[in-house]
Amino acid sequence: MKRRHFAAACGAGFAWPASFSFAASYPDKAIRLYQGYAPGGNADAIARAVGVEMSKTLGQAVVVEAQSGAGGNIAASTVARAKPDGYTLLLATGGHAVAGALYETLAYRTVSxxxxxxxxxxxxxxxAVNANSKFRTLTDLMAAAKAAPGTVSYGTAGIGSTQHLAGELFASMSMRSLLHVPYRGDAASLTALLGGDVAFIVAPPTAVMSNIEAGKLRVLAVSGPQRWPGLPNVPTVAEQGVPGYDVRSWAGLMAPAGTPVAIVEQLNAAVIKALEVPSVRKRLEDMGGEARSSTPAEMKTMVSDELDKWKRVVADARIPKQ
Known part of the structure; x- marks a missing residue:
């Protein structure tokens, strides 16, 4: 009996140093960072801006690979199935939580x-509305929607996009009935708005800022909890009669479940250091974003909360599961 306990203890003793040694030597080769959207887009630009600085800290290349399709689900599936050794990572966006709420089945679990x-x-x-729109404020738009339910239309990047669910949450929280018109991407919804086909669109800053600066569009509201520094005079949705409304997209770094804690902590430190670089912060700000790191636990709570929120929106709006 004593010999068996001794053998088990020795086995455990040898396993721990091996794991420790592995984490201590990390990384000793290039790291692949997958993002699930087209090359050159926001997700790609974020991954590259942060990846370059992380590689300087980690001493190994961080190679960004676009694996587009299915709203980021293909890249997420690739990373979820990868060996949890810190060499395969995911640049996840707000669409990660949206997909978890919208799809009937996925090849992975959104959080776990x-x-x-x-x-x-x-x-x-x-x-945003056309510069010639009769709506001068979000209050004007809500009044029109109340007077004629289902007639005020809004365009988005497509059914199940974060933009779509942001519109549905706005309709629910403001107790208004709106007409959703889905398009294939933000560029198409912008074209529709400029052509007078929809009353307003919900879109990220990068999709509309050039037309705002050219005087072709007017912004009625910002979806976040605070005013956006890029348009400091534009009030939030919450300021205009929909208290508590808060929709932001996000980007963050994930690894396959089971990655050693020491490696996760090393990656976390590399992200924090990258976000302290002025050029990286400016790049993110130029895309309409706010650089903000977190602990792994804080990010897990955020993603879980986002998933729960969008599940409620999908159910309340009766959006068909994909």
């Missing part, structure tokens, strides 16, 4: 199949 590393940035959406 990942170890969160750190958030990177948050950015709001803008409620």
């Amino acid at each position: 199949d990942f170890d969160m590393v750190s958030t990177i940035t948050y950015f709001p959406f803008l409620f």
